[in-house]
Amino acid sequence: MLDSLGAGDRARFEAHLADCERCRSAIAEIAPLLGLMSRVEPERARRLIAPSAEGPGDDGPEPGHRNRVVSMARARGRRRRRRVVAAVAAAAAIAVAVFIVPAVIDRVDDGRRSVVALEPLADLPLTAEVELADVAWGTRVDRSDITAVEIRAVGSGQVLMRSAPRVTGG
Structure with a gap:
């Protein structure tokens, strides 16, 4: 395509490209197309550009192709x-x-409860019933007749949990 310019026009074109970044980037964008366009035979290129009185013919798509x-x-x-x-x-x-x-x-309390027998550690006249219930946050300890509870670790004796009754005003 650039070969179609005469020597003087080509020199002015190249001088302009040396100074104009915008035109250089535009040429860089179309450079791959120039190689492809050189492969099209001149007669076919003219037929593609010029409208035909006969319609699309062999070079164009069928009428229903677009649809x-x-x-x-x-x-x-x-x-x-x-x-x-x-x-x-x-x-x-x-x-x-x-x-x-x-x-x-986890939030549904389905009523499943476990009853665990507590083992006496000392000979004291004390009895208690404790129920463990699964709840969303862990295990709830339900006690019926206990006023206070302290749970310690077996080996170390460390207090793990301590509970006292709620005092209500009255």
Whole structure:
């Protein structure tokens, strides 16, 4: 394409490119096309540019081709939207299954309780009943007739939990 310029025009063109960054970048963008355009036979290039009185003929698409291409593009867009909606729905279902369902299940007190017999450590006239219940935050110790509880570690004797009755005004 640049070979179509005469020697004087080509020299002015190259001098302009040396000073104009905008034109240099525009030429750099189309440089790959120049090589491809050189492969097109001149007669075919003229037929592509000039409108034909006979219609598209061998060089152009069939009359219904545009409609088929548009229809295919719309169908592809619909499939893509369906895939996106399905992926979002699947992600939402996974989030519900992973985060919300376990949280709700943990909060439901289904009444399962364990009764554990406490072993006496000393010969004292003391009896008590304690029920352990699973709750969302851990294990709840329900005591019916105990006024105070202190739980110590067996080996070290360290106090693990201490509980006293609530004092109500009265």
